[in-house]
Amino acid sequence: MHNEIALISTIAVGLIYALVGGYIATRLHLPPLVGYLLAGIAEGPFTPGFVADAKLAPQLAEIGVILLMFGVGMHFSIRGLLAVRKVAVPGAIIQIAAAAALTCALGGLWGLSFGQSLVLGLALSVASTVVLLRALEAQGILRSEPGRIAIGWLVVEDLIMVIVLVLLPAFAASLGGQANHQAGNGNDIGHLLLTLGTVLAKFAGFVLFMLLVGKRLLRWLLKEVDSTNSRELFTLAVVGMAIGIGLGAAELLGLSFALGAFFAGVVVGESDHSHRAATELQPLQDAFTALFFVAVGMLFDPSILVRRPLEILMLVAIIVLAKSAAAFLIVLVCRYPLSTAVIVAASLAQIGEFSFMLGELGIALGLLTSDGQSLIVAGALISIVLNSFLVHGAAGAERRVDSLAHPG
Secondary structure, three states: OOHHHHHHHHHHHHHHHHHHHHHHHHHOOOOHHHHHHHHHHHHOOOOOOOOOOOOHHHHHHHHHHHHHHHHHHHOOOHHHHHHOHHHHHHHHHHHHHHHHHHHHHHHHHHOOOHHHHHHHHHHHHOOOHHHHHHHHHHOOOOOOHHHHHHHHHHHHHHHHHHHHHHHHHHHOOOOOOOOOHHHOOOOOHHHHHHHHHHHHHHHHHHHHHHHHHHHHHHHHHHHHHHOOOOHHHHHHHHHHHHHHHHHHHHHHHOOOHHHHHHHHHHHHHOOOOHHHHHHHHHHHHHHHHHHHHHHHHHOOOOOHHHHOHHHHHHHHHHHHHHHHHHHHHHHHHOOOOHHHHHHHHHHOOOOOHHHHHHHHHHHHOOOOOHHHHHHHHHHHHHHHHHHHHHHHHHHHHHHHHHHHHOOO
16 A cells, blocks of 8 residues: 555445445345444455555554544543542452453463563453443433443553553563563662652643643634634534544643543533534544444454454453453442443453553563464454343343332
């Protein structure tokens, strides 16, 4: 492919393949995302025919994550996050620890080192932003109590993964990987505590800045743009806020694109223009979300299913069964209804974008092999497909129970 048309080709073919795949999936009464994933496999380097640019596709997928998290933030609030903190914070920590511990136990049986098993376990522990939000939206429960808990849980997981990505290079040598001299010595507790404190301080500073300064600035900007009565300028303003603030949070503060976009959306959501902003953003969200799933499919090498089927089956069991069981028990212990526990558990039973980032970092640090990354992608692909059915079944069960409890 010529470099000068790589971007156009990747977007054009990705959208066309996604359209065809999504249409076929819908006709077969399957979720459209199944078709998007298959479109990605067809567009990837492991199948014959057109091969999209492997560097551009993940960046296009990241735009989908940013736009989606910005849109969700507009329907959320700081008060909503604080309301679920007692279940979301311990829940995310315990679930991540449980998934990592189980994977380390399996890794020992497979002959993997502790470092390899730990990176693999962390990759299996964090849910996908896009998959979770699309599943909740599809069932109309994004703003329900289970939806609020799942989103709060997701925000905590994202923050934990940002910390892991920052600290992992410092521990690489002690975990059996390659030493990263810029990260400092893994045995230097003072350095690690300083790094951790810096990340948390940056996150707290970003949130405070958005609430105290960003809130007024973004409201003023939307008001000024709205006064021009120009629809295209308003759309540009909203998209520019979402992508610009997400980029700023990632590049300047070392946070994730998703976290930055989410809190920008929270601020915009409290303005008088939130409904219009959400409406203008929706078409772009849909298009780039489809490209996200296409990008995930491109990473998948179908031969891994033949080469290592037992390992894949076990990893999928951790993602879908073990993670769900942990979330289910945690929500129940926090005294939420059974139906809420079921939906939260089902919605978190998948992995995605942070898992791929951990896999790439693990390879760079010598803590993961290319086969290990293929296992992560295979687990992600299968769990994403299963997740739509799990959330649909959980939401349907809740509605049936509710109708029986409140007939008429």
